[in-house]
Amino acid sequence: MRFGDRLRELREERDITQKELGKLVNVSARVIGYYEANDRFPKDENVLKTIADYFNVSVDYLVGRTDIRQFSEDIVAESKIPYNLDVNGLPDEALKKVEEYIDLIKTKYKTDKKT
Structure with missing residues (x-):
């Protein structure tokens, strides 16, 4: 599964909008939309880390390197x-x-x- 697909899945599980997520990670709702469409990838590693922290998943899970959401x-x-x-x-x-x-x-x- 690709980054954008994982991001959309996690966002929908939390039942938040792209706009709400954008505010949390300091990007626009449009950028979140680009991420979810797999048209863009965060250039700033802090955005990626913030997203992972917010959803309580590992960065590896977020980018599709593992299917384990969070390492114990x-x-x-x-x-x-x-x-x-x-x-x-x-x-x-x-x-x-x-x-x-x-x-x-x-x-x-x-x-x-x-x-």
Whole structure:
């Protein structure tokens, strides 16, 4: 799904007008209309961040990089998986196995360095 489609969906869920959203992010209703028609994309990253914050979604969700609306801070904080490892779409069981494997590798290399 493209940025404009996501934006329209989120705006309609909140039941606000393009004009109301424009006021919130400091752009005109016409610009919001251009965004929703996928004719334009925010040039100012602060506009993008403000929109994401208002709808309580991640910027990645807003631009279509993920279908997860908001990453849970608790899950990210608990996870031992580094951010740069692409684990999107893996079930919880698979994520647990990845974490266990990371622990195993860490243990192995800590042991090897001591000998």
